[in-house]
Amino acid sequence: MKKNYQFDLKYKKIWVAGHNGMVGKAILKNLTKNKLKVITVDKKSLDLTNQSETFKWIKKNSPEVIFLAAAKVGGILANKTNQTSFLYENLMIQNNIIKAAAENNIKKLIFLGSSCIYPREAEQPIKEECLLSKPLEKTNEGYAIAKIAGLKLCSYYFQEHNKDFITVMPTNLYGTNDNYNLENSHVLAALINKIVNAKKFEKKSIEIWGSGKPKRDFLHVNDLADAVYFLAENYSSSEPINVGSSKEISIIELAKLIASIVNWEGKLVLNNKMPDGTMLKKLDCSKIMQMGWSPKIDLETGLKKTIDEYINLLKN
Numbered sequence: 001m002k003k004n005y006q007f008d009l010k011y012k013k014i015w016v017a018g019h020n021g022m023v024g025k026a027i028l029k030n031l032t033k034n035k036l037k038v039i040t041v042d043k044k045s046l047d048l049t050n051q052s053e054t055f056k057w058i059k060k061n062s063p064e065v066i067f068l069a070a071a072k073v074g075g076i077l078a079n080k081t082n083q084t085s086f087l088y089e090n091l092m093i094q095n096n097i098i099k100a101a102a103e104n105n106i107k108k109l110i111f112l113g114s115s116c117i118y119p120r121e122a123e124q125p126i127k128e129e130c131l132l133s134k135p136l137e138k139t140n141e142g143y144a145i146a147k148i149a150g151l152k153l154c155s156y157y158f159q160e161h162n163k164d165f166i167t168v169m170p171t172n173l174y175g176t177n178d179n180y181n182l183e184n185s186h187v188l189a190a191l192i193n194k195i196v197n198a199k200k201f202e203k204k205s206i207e208i209w210g211s212g213k214p215k216r217d218f219l220h221v222n223d224l225a226d227a228v229y230f231l232a233e234n235y236s237s238s239e240p241i242n243v244g245s246s247k248e249i250s251i252i253e254l255a256k257l258i259a260s261i262v263n264w265e266g267k268l269v270l271n272n273k274m275p276d277g278t279m280l281k282k283l284d285c286s287k288i289m290q291m292g293w294s295p296k297i298d299l300e301t302g303l304k305k306t307i308d309e310y311i312n313l314l315k316n
Helices: 022-033 051-061 076-081 083-103 138-161 187-200 221-234 251-262 286-290 299-315
Strands: 013-017 037-039 065-068 108-112 165-170 172-174 205-209 218-220 241-243 267-271
Touching: 013 022, 022 037, 022 065, 022 221, 051 083, 065 083, 065 221, 083 108, 083 138, 083 165, 108 138, 108 221, 138 165, 165 221, 172 187, 172 221, 172 299, 187 205, 187 251, 187 299, 205 251, 218 221, 218 299, 221 241, 221 286, 241 286, 251 267, 251 299
Parallel strands: 013 037, 013 065, 065 108, 108 165, 165 241, 172 218, 205 267
Antiparallel strands: none
């Protein structure tokens, strides 16, 4: 990491790739709030898996900074049953953007990785250097391999070609614009969907996949957007950097907390036939916190806001 490093986003032309996703929208909102010059492009106008189209668009529009949040994402079941598309599409999207960024002298690129690329049995809390030290979690191996490739490509460009391409490693995210579809959502959004609708339709029980024992570190997406902005201006290194809350909660306790907020008193039924995934996943965020950043939204506050947003979504 470069000491006394400072990169000013002000007056830079910034492209948020993937601006319609949960993370991209949060980053776009944060940058816009800070009155920065941001450009975007929709999927219909640009297929990021197409190398030629992507190269031409970047050359024509000449962004100086890229926030690479574009990705194919999904929950544990979607990842497990669609390894091919998760590997292929993510490889194509990120490789096209990163390569084009290097060839067009982009001043700064911020690649969004994921905590799920760390080994299944990594020592907890997970430090950045744990990457590739042990086997991956099989249920999302395709997605993880793609993200590792993106991280390494950025790292190699940094080391070999002096490109200021960095990788941010978020923990499990939730919040505004999350995906609540039970077929491909992440666990927190799925629980909000199940419990809010159980309350609405007076159901006496809901099913929770797995044992309920796995523990996760959850971060509100607005906190991630704040961290990404901070790191864009203050971090320059070939090594990835973790971003999380540094607090863990079990899936069953999370479900109970959501039920309490919703005021639903039904039964939580565990389906042990469904996979748990990694039993504990908590990031060591000492690196970013030593730099002076920490999350502002505690889990209960974030959940209340997110649940209200979901209830309003159901009304529309």
